[in-house]
Amino acid sequence: MELRDRILNAAEQVIRTNGLSKTTTKEIARIADCSEGSLYNHFQSKEDLYIHVMKGQLQGYLAVLFKLPGRKGTRTVKENLEEVANAALDYFHLSIVMTASMFTEPNFLARRRQEFEQRNEGPHRSNEIVTVYLLAEQKLGRVNADLNTRSVADLLLGACFQHAFHLQFLGEDEPEAARKQFVENVLQALLHGLLP
Amino acid sequence: MELRDRILNAAEQVIRTNGLSKTTTKEIARIADCSEGSLYNHFQSKEDLYIHVMKGQLQGYLAVLFKLPGRKGTRTVKENLEEVANAALDYFHLSIVMTASMFTEPNFLARRRQEFEQRNEGPHRSNEIVTVYLLAEQKLGRVNADLNTRSVADLLLGACFQHAFHLQFLGEDEPEAARKQFVENVLQALLHGLLP
Amino acid sequence: MELRDRILNAAEQVIRTNGLSKTTTKEIARIADCSEGSLYNHFQSKEDLYIHVMKGQLQGYLAVLFKLPGRKGTRTVKENLEEVANAALDYFHLSIVMTASMFTEPNFLARRRQEFEQRNEGPHRSNEIVTVYLLAEQKLGRVNADLNTRSVADLLLGACFQHAFHLQFLGEDEPEAARKQFVENVLQALLHGLLP
Amino acid sequence: MELRDRILNAAEQVIRTNGLSKTTTKEIARIADCSEGSLYNHFQSKEDLYIHVMKGQLQGYLAVLFKLPGRKGTRTVKENLEEVANAALDYFHLSIVMTASMFTEPNFLARRRQEFEQRNEGPHRSNEIVTVYLLAEQKLGRVNADLNTRSVADLLLGACFQHAFHLQFLGEDEPEAARKQFVENVLQALLHGLLP
């Protein structure tokens, strides 16, 4: 593997292991098995390195989301949302530390904010994509017509977001079966509603 | 106001303004208009100060949650959940930086984890309280009997959590009306379900 | 006991327990069960307090030394030196931390140096008193006439000084019997000489 | 000279000039003409730096002591002890501040104690080496057979130890001739004994 990728992987690993505030260039270099100086041959700064780490994490999630418009009218709505929920859980699990860092390092956030707005790539973007998909399904009559589809997206992705957060807080790894159950239950509730 | 409270307020303000990693004892002291040394007359360490800030933030939220068991069978379920959602939005808005900090400073998280577990006070605790409330309503027949009530709690609080997160990310303050609409829409969706 | 004495005792205890660099006014006040402010009602400064602690420690030792001139020609020389050696071991044991502090805090040493010279009370003073005593015994024919009596004093007190130092280094308390043996052996060697 | 050595020398100089408690990383860096940060590129901590300073000081002394076993039966006993006494005076003179520091900073002492015991390198070790040498001479009949040789070592090295201590206290440098006389007189007394 090329040094640049070794550095990216090392950074991701160190961040997830040590937390952001204990992620030092020294430690990243140690894990990547190179010198601290080398970091600066491949990335402009520590922040630049972080940005590339985040972009990498975002990939898989976006891939699923970008498939969503094509799903409308195919399979069941539940199956389509299940796919989204799983991708979201994966992504939130992977990126939660970096995400949290936005509020810990506000300058970083401010700079990213601009950039995100320009590219229309913020974290709320995924909720919009799901909203648009649900709107399309609504037009096809596969979703309750009275619903604010944005709210459904917020409920589903919010539940996944907070779930990932809680798991991280507890420091636990969730078995595959437990996650499956979580998604199933949440979708069940979301599909049929709270009222009797 | 007593110095101790001035320090607590200053810390909260600085954290929200500068972010955690830029929150220095020097700046807190400057805002509290006292010396850095004085911080240590009232709190054992910076971390200890943070803990007290967090406890303060938790107060209002817990107050609402602890009222919840008494609400069962009274008013409408929607009204009761509305109250919860508003308190949650307030709390998440207020505390999101500190909450995020848990993942930035893993030692802090590790220590809090123990403490939280002992006192059964973790962030997931609020979801449990709502779950129990919904279970009670279920027994009264005011909630769909087929539902996993935990999932409903996760959906509602998750949506609020992520909403607060997105607002913070955008750096925007949400007008009262917008928040009201958000809660209304989310509850609508949650109550009636996604399916036609 | 009066507060002033409580403070003196507390200071001595803390110094011997924690070492000088960990001896804080806060800890002294804690042990003396009074406020930090009270320290300054009875002593001008921390240094002033230390000086009074040292003076207290010096008492017993000086008492023995001042009896020495009167001992000349009485009992045996060995018995008289034994008494000196025991007093020296006691004093060095008690005061070694404070003594060491002179080199750790050179300003303190510089100020004490002046004062000691004025009063002729330096640590070398005890060697002189023993020297004078031995000179008197020499004149009485009870001590080898060819000897430099100062050297004898240096050997005896030096051995005691270093012995106390080694014990402190090892962190051991010496049983009564062991100390007795140490003094006996040292005097034996000193009295009869190294050569066959 | 390499920076590492410049730092070691600077530390030694500052310690001897300012005393330990006034030896700051800032001042060491100033004298070594480098940044404070550089100290930590070469030594793990201030304490680690101190340890290396002490090890350097110990070198010359140990070299002489390790030659001692080979001296038995050669030259005169007096000459051999003279060599030891001079090396001891040099070493004690050089290291007395650091030695004193052990009692000022008890944590430091505690850690060194372990290490010293493991390597059998404590300050009392030199007395043992001299003791063993004298035992060998005793067997050769060059030393009084009735003597406890450990006591002779304690007397000689104790006198040197305290002498160095007194000189440091007085802040005086001893002329070469004076030191020679001191050693001569002490050995004289030690060789022939106190009794007529």
Place this chain on the structure above:
DNA sequence: TATGAATGAGTCTTCATTCAT
């Protein structure tokens, strides 16, 4: 006299970044 909160100068240590080799 006794208090103890307030002080502020001073300490060790960390860390992202640079640059000569």
Place this chain on the structure above:
DNA sequence: GATGAATGAAGACTCATTCAT
């Protein structure tokens, strides 16, 4: 491109001393 020693700014925390009560 790779290195790693050097940097220096910044941070959390300590502590003897003061002073209003």
